[in-house]
Amino acid sequence: RVCDAYGTGYFYIPGTETCLKIEGYIRFQVDVGDQPLNGSVSNDSDWDAKTRGQVQFTAKSDTEYGPLTGVIVMQFNADNASDQDAILDSAYLDVAGFRAGLFYSWWDDGLSGETDDIGSIVTLHNSLRYQYESGTFYAGISVDELEDGFYKTDEEPNNVGVAFGVGGTAGAFSYQITGGWDFDNEDGAVRAMGTVEIGPGTLGLAAVYSSGPNSYYSAAEWAVAAEYAIKATDKLKITPGVQYYGDYYVAGDDFSDGDAWKVGLTVDYQIVDNFYAKASVQYLDPEDADDSTSGYFRLQR
Template structure:
């Protein structure tokens, strides 16, 4: 065998081996096209299409740190720090009856590292003006400051309601489950003296009917809310409004209750006023005052009526400051002086980042 034959044989062998390796080579598959999230601007900012569907989703929420001050706010202490995280999912899609909306709100509260609470804050569906599920009633609304006490002790209910809306006007009617409400004659443990913060024992409280009417007319806004508690056989009605005057907004409210019930039980009647001063683009200062007639104030037993109770008055100041976009600080101090109890001063400082 000469050199030429050896070289030809080696080249042939290498060609065979190379051909075998080429036959066994793994070729990477072409990547599948990725469906990127698309912006959905049909329902406002922040919505995007859930991939593969025509449903639009919005995710929002906030993180809050707050220090409460006042007598016994932290058990035996006069201060208590609390932290909250809340996230809300809102889903919308078009139907022949209009937008179909679903909302889930989860809230997480931490009094300290070992004492934490996770709860469903809201969960409801909404279509063509009808809403059903767990949501806050009109009685949760109030003036912009922290002084007014014109709402229910518990405003989150399993409810079904219909609300008609036309431009800046709305009117609605709801049927509410009131098992977490107030029941006359039931002992209320864990009461904070001088406040309306109390939780009644389980009673036959289970149903109520409420209405809400409201709207805007230029610089003026208004709302009238009423409710009837069938188990307590008492009800309440409230009116409030705001109007822009000078550098701020004046807010006025009045409420009347025929007897302690789940819609209003702090007093037989009350009037409140505030003036929210827009000092700068970032600073708002809101002084407020409220007067209670026949003030209940969260005694150990819910009375059947307000007869024989003393009056009370309350004054406070709330300051809001926007540090940067979506991040603000709030401070509030309130003084309450009831005829039938000791006066008290409470307040808090809050930092909150929204997204």
């Protein structure tokens, strides 16, 4: 009962004032398309299978400032018997709205389907963050170490950025505004995203603008995306999506003059309780580069 206030799944550790929750997932996925990633490098095949196991430990205890939370997420990835890695996917401390450690930025958020390309290349940073929350509204600011994102020629990859996030819900409508400034690249980006329940599904819209390639957004100078997540049955969701890129990034230190567009379809199906299947196919057609088709099939428990 001591742990009930934190939600389901927590259990009390005797002799401490700490409640612990253990959760995770197992995922099997087959990627298809033009040279899918084999671990961290491209392969010469048009398909690649991989498996992931992830476990998350969440510890909570009461303090005079509110709950003190500690989270550790371990992720294990296997492309085959000899190509495997174990990574720390998150590890952070959180109390009274302050968070410090390795965790995902607001730029990791996106629409529910797989077509939208409106986030950072890398969204996991060592960061300091404060987030204010009140009911259905939140607003926050973070200082991020940008070590493995976008950096221009002759710039070192060790970098710093400042990001903000504002969002919330109002009935059937949800919204988020996210921004970031990359100090080494001297460029920034801002994004607006919203969803609303309409008919048998949820309409999602997003737009992003970047003053130049930077660690927060480097896919294009601007882009707009839309999707409609159709809840066909209690177990089946079908999500078509589309995105248009203005001045699509190809290579170098600046955006190209060419545009690009992308269209895709994602299907989610709940096989039984806690067991899910997902299939996705995407087509990308840049003006100044070759078009490509990619996708995947996933099973997850």
